[in-house]
Amino acid sequence: MDNESKCPVTGKRQYATEGEALATAAHQIATANAPKDLRAYRCSWCDAWHITKSQQNPKRFARREKYFP
Ligand SMILES: [Zn+2]
Numbered sequence: 001m002d003n004e005s006k007c008p009v010t011g012k013r014q015y016a017t018e019g020e021a022l023a024t025a026a027h028q029i030a031t032a033n034a035p036k037d038l039r040a041y042r043c044s045w046c047d048a049w050h051i052t053k054s055q056q057n058p059k060r061f062a063r064r065e066k067y068f069p
Contacts, residue, residue, distance in 0.1 A: 007046045014048035015040070021049040 005014040015021035021040035028034040028051070037054045 005048070007043055007048065007050060009045040010043065010050060012043075012050040012052070014043075014046060014050065016048065018042070018049050021051050025051045 007014055015024065018040045025038035025040060029036055029038060035053050038051050039054045040049050040051055043050050
């Protein structure tokens with residue numbers, strides 16, 4: 001897992017497909033103290049998929065908002 005490709009722009013791990021990214025996100029949520037609202041998005045720089053928190057999508061952040069009081 002340590003020699004996976006990383007995005008030169010964001011530094012995030014690269015996934016070939018959305019399904020692979022989502023599967024990894026689900027694994028992280030289950031095993032690590034990762035945020036529960038991880039999602040996959042396609043990177044416009046490296047054309048691979050990355051995992052991010054849902055609130056970090058700069059282009060579509062109006063899609064859904066959640067508040068945790
Ligand atoms: Zn990227």
